[in-house]
Amino acid sequence: MSALLAYMEKNRLIVASDSCVAGSKDEFPKFQVLRTRKGPAFVGGVGWRSVLSRLLSPLQRACDEQGFTLANLHEFVPGAVDFLLNQRRPEDINPDRDIAAPPAQLLIGGFDDKAARMRMWLVIKNGVGTGMVHELAERDFVAIGFFKPKDTPDLQRFHSQIMSLGPSVSADVIAGMLRARIDEFASTYPDQIGRAAFFAAANERGSIDLTQPDFPTPWSLSERETVAR
Numbered sequence: 001m002s003a004l005l006a007y008m009e010k011n012r013l014i015v016a017s018d019s020c021v022a023g024s025k026d027e028f029p030k031f032q033v034l035r036t037r038k039g040p041a042f043v044g045g046v047g048w049r050s051v052l053s054r055l056l057s058p059l060q061r062a063c064d065e066q067g068f069t070l071a072n073l074h075e076f077v078p079g080a081v082d083f084l085l086n087q088r089r090p091e092d093i094n095p096d097r098d099i100a101a102p103p104a105q106l107l108i109g110g111f112d113d114k115a116a117r118m119r120m121w122l123v124i125k126n127g128v129g130t131g132m133v134h135e136l137a138e139r140d141f142v143a144i145g146f147f148k149p150k151d152t153p154d155l156q157r158f159h160s161q162i163m164s165l166g167p168s169v170s171a172d173v174i175a176g177m178l179r180a181r182i183d184e185f186a187s188t189y190p191d192q193i194g195r196a197a198f199f200a201a202a203n204e205r206g207s208i209d210l211t212q213p214d215f216p217t218p219w220s221l222s223e224r225e226t227v228a229r
């Protein structure tokens with residue numbers, strides 16, 4: 001299931017994830033940084049690796065060939081997830097399980113040149129109903145992954161902390177806060193969440209170079225073979 005965290009302001013977006021794959025030693029970053037004709041965009045998620053890898057692998061090619069922007073990705077990705085979930089074998093579908101633990105929870109974010117600000121959407125698809133697409137507030141923090149109801153107070157406290165400190169600190173500091181939060185969850189759920197492994201940041205001018213050498217950006221899934229589970 002893993003963890004994907006994102007912090008957004010009007011003109012800045014920072015994302016971090018682990019690379020844990022349940023029951024495997026493989027690494028799988030939970031998001032991609034995509035080059036669109038209007039600047040970088042982030043698409044990532046947690047859930048079934050077989051669905052997420054098939055979704056993320058061709059997205060850069062789609063951006064290149066179709067000239068996608070953030071708005072196009074926001075329109076395209078939810079329908080693409082529905083299509084992939086409908087491709088599952090009947091024996092892989094369990095409505096009760098999929099409603100309780102949706103096989104695809106995604107974030108889509110980046111700079112919207114028409115709105116002149118960062119925008120981000122949370123997409124939850126269970127393959128049973130129509131799912132949910134929700135746009136986050138102009139300033140917001142979101143965490144998706146293997147979390148339990150008992151984790152809600154900790155996440156609410158972290159939300160308050162990062163929303164208070166975020167505007168006054170650098171992208172590196174925010175990335176460090178996201179890393180620490182993921183690492184704490186990794187200690188609590190070592191079989192489901194790994195330590196923070198991949199980071200990315202952008203503002204209205206494009207990608208932000210995180211100066212810390214231990215903030216690697218995820219490699220492109222289209223350049224590496226992915227194995228469905």
